[in-house]
Amino acid sequence: MRIGMLTGGGDCPGLNAVIRAVVGKGESQYGDNFLGFLDGWRGVIESATTPLDWDRCRDILTIGGTILGTSRTNPYKVEGGVQKVLAALKANAVDALIAIGGDDTLGVANKLTAEGVSVVGVPKTIDNDLSATEVTFGFHTAVQIATEAIDRLRTTAESHDRVMVCEVMGRHAGWISIYSGIAGGAADILIPEQPFDVAEVCERLKARSVGRRHACVVVVAEGATPKEGSFSVASGELDQFGHVRLGGIGNLLAEEIEHRTGFETRATVLGHIQRGGTPTAFDRVLATRFGIAAIDAVHNGGLGTMVALQAGEIVRVPLNDAVSEPKLVPHEFYEEVAAPLFG
Numbered sequence: 342m343r344i345g346m347l348t349g350g351g352d353c354p355g356l357n358a359v360i361r362a363v364v365g366k367g368e369s370q371y372g373d374n375f376l377g378f379l380d381g382w383r384g385v386i387e388s389a390t391t392p393l394d395w396d397r398c399r400d401i402l403t404i405g406g407t408i409l410g411t412s413r414t415n416p417y418k419v420e421g422g423v424q425k426v427l428a429a430l431k432a433n434a435v436d437a438l439i440a441i442g443g444d445d446t447l448g449v450a451n452k453l454t455a456e457g458v459s460v461v462g463v464p465k466t467i468d469n470d471l472s473a474t475e476v477t478f479g480f481h482t483a484v485q486i487a488t489e490a491i492d493r494l495r496t497t498a499e500s501h502d503r504v505m506v507c508e509v510m511g512r513h514a515g516w517i518s519i520y521s522g523i524a525g526g527a528a529d530i531l532i533p534e535q536p537f538d539v540a541e542v543c544e545r546l547k548a549r550s551v552g553r554r555h556a557c558v559v560v561v562a563e564g565a566t567p568k569e570g571s572f573s574v575a576s577g578e579l580d581q582f583g584h585v586r587l588g589g590i591g592n593l594l595a596e597e598i599e600h601r602t603g604f605e606t607r608a609t610v611l612g613h614i615q616r617g618g619t620p621t622a623f624d625r626v627l628a629t630r631f632g633i634a635a636i637d638a639v640h641n642g643g644l645g646t647m648v649a650l651q652a653g654e655i656v657r658v659p660l661n662d663a664v665s666e667p668k669l670v671p672h673e674f675y676e677e678v679a680a681p682l683f684g
Contacts, residue, residue: 342371342373342374342436342437342639342640343373343374343375343376343433343434343435343436344363344367344373344374344375344376344435344436344437344438344439344636344639345375345376345377345378345385345390345430345433345435345437345438345439346360346363346375346376346377346378346393346409346438346439346440346441347377347378347381347382347384347385347409347438347439347440347441347442347446348360348381348407348409348410348411348441348442348465349381349382349411349412349413349414349440349441349442349443349445349446349449350381350411350413350442350443350445350446350465350466351411351413351443351466351467351616352405352406352407352411352616352617353407353465353466353467353478353479353616354405354467354478354479354482354483354616354617354618354619354620354621354624355465355478355479355482355620355624355625355627355628356406356407356409356411356441356465356479356628357398357401357402357404357405357406357407357408358401358402358478358620358624358625358628358629358632359441359463359465359478359628359629359631359632359635360377360393360398360401360407360408360409360441360632361398361399361401361402361629361632362628362629362630362631362632362633362635362636363375363439363632363633363635363636364393364394364395364397364398365395365398365399365632366632366633366636366637367636367639368394368395369395371636371640373636374394375392375393375394376390376391376392376393376433376435377390377391377392377393377408377409378390378409378429379391379409379410380409380410380411380412380414381410381411381412381413381414381442381446382412382414382415382416382422382426382446382449383412383414384409384410384412385416385425385426385429385430386414386416386419386422386425386426386429387425387429388425388428388429388432388433390433391409402625402629403619403620403625404619405617405618405619405620406617413445415445415449416449416453417449417452423453423456426453426458427456427457427458430458436459437459437460437461437639437644438450438458438459438460438461439460439461439462439463439635439636439639440460440461440462440463441462441463441465442462442463442465442466443464443465443466443468443470443471443477444466444470444471444663444664444667446465447462447464447471447647447660447663447664448664450462450660451660451661451663451664454644454645454660459639459644459645460644460645460660461635461638461639461643461644461645461646461647461648462635462646462647462648462660462663463631463632463635463647463648464477464478464631464647464648464649464663465477465478465479466479466480467479467480467482467483467510467517467615467616468480468510468511468512468513468514468516468517469514469516469517469668470513470514470516470667470668470669471663471664471667471668472662472663472664472665472666472667472668473647473649473651473658473662473663474647474649474650474651474658474663475649475650475651475652476627476650478620478624478627478628478631479616479620479624480516480517480624481620481621481623481624481627482616482618482619482620482621482623482624483509483510483517483615483616484516484517484520484521484524485621486611486614486615486618487507487509487517487518487521487525487560487611487615488520488521488524488525490507490609490611490614491507491521491522491524491525491526491527491558491560492525494507494558494609495525495526495556495557495558497607498556498557498558499554499556500556501556501605502554502556502605503556503604503605503606503607504528504546504556504557504558504559504595504598504599504602504604504605504606504607505557505558505559505606505607505608505609506558506559506561506591506592506594506595506598506606506607506608506609507527507558507559507560507561507591507608507609507611508561508562508563508590508591508592508608508609508610508611508612509521509560509561509562509563509611509615510562510563510611510612510615510616511532511533511562511563511564511565512533512563512564513533513534513564513667513669514532514533514534514562514564514667514668514669514670515530515531515532515533515534515535515562515564515565515669515670515675516670517562517615518530518531518532518560518561518562518565519532519670519674519675519678519679521560522560522679523678523679523682525558525560526558526682527557527558527559527560527683528545528546528549528557528558528559528683529542529545529546529557529559529560529683530559530560530561530679530683531559531560531561531562531565531594532562532565532670532675533562533564533565533566533669534669534670534672534675535565535670535672535675536565536566536567536568537565537566537567537568538567538568538569539567539569539594539597539598539601540601542559542594542598543597543598543601543602545683546559546598546602546604547602550604559594559598561590561591561594562590563590563591564590565590566590591608591609591610592608592610594608595607595608627650630650630655631648631650631655634648634655634657635648638657643657645659645660646658646659646660647659647660647662647663649663
């Protein structure tokens with residue numbers, strides 16, 4: 342078979358490991374040949390391609406990012422985009438397409454199945470917010486990077502007797518913030534699922550500092566918002582999937598904390614550092630397992646599905662189930678595991 346492959350959305354540690362696994366097993370076991378579409382769905386629209394084979398892919402396991410490039414292009418928001426996608430797949434004699442991405446990329450893949458496109462999805466997002474899979478590759482690496490940053494910020498906080506606010510990624514889901522915050526011993530963790538009261542945060546920090554230095558780290562997800570709506574953190578700009586461009590909550594929160602408590606407070610925004618660089622061993626293995634399962638799905642009746650991790654096993658789930666709704670941090674998890682550790 343002639344199989345196309347693309348990576349869409351934000352870059353993520355482990356993308357190249359998936360590509361390597363797909364090509365490795367596809368060539369050796371099934372005799373497939375592969376074509377990579379450059380820069381996500383934009384590459385399909387423009388029919389921008391590159392050949393993929395084992396010689397090119399054998400040594401990319403540890404490399405971060407994606408050798409195929411990526412974008413946030415949405416064919417359904419581009420005039421004639423869907424027709425161009427269908428034409429490109431036909432012109433390049435693509436029998437099946439493996440789409441590696443998050444809810445936006447796989448949402449497009451799901452819609453294209455109704456157009457007759459043979460697609461298999463691979464879940465990728467450092468936010469870990471895709472339904473139907475327990476974890477996505479890239480999440481573990483992002484948490485590890487954020488945790489190491491919190492550890493380092495703590496030493497500065499203690500040296501200067503400051504509050505350090507660490508802003509991490511997480512538009513709608515606070516998985517990175519809650520996992521790294523717990524692992525890093527944060528004094529408070531603010532997530533999108535739980536609108537926070539700035540006054541309560543400051544009171545907890547004041548109570549914590551009684552009789553001791555007030556040095557601590559507060560972890561906040563980029564999508565977290567205050568209950569009272571006292572400040573705006575969004576630029577108002579939208580991407581092609583309708584997402585507001587976020588960023589800035591960390592700096593605004595630091596200013597508010599210092600104003601209300603009198604504690605010297607500084608902010609650090611980790612941003613793209615969380616999703617750059619080499620993947621952890623866990624993500625290399627998970628991405629490899631996903632890649633192998635994806636090429637098997639192409640050949641064994643798995644078209645229109647996404648490979649997923651459930652109870653330690655790699656399974657197939659309908660693409661529609663994977664993108665129907667985001668996987669958010671449950672209120673119970675936040676209250677039972679994270680909240681008791683604040684302060």
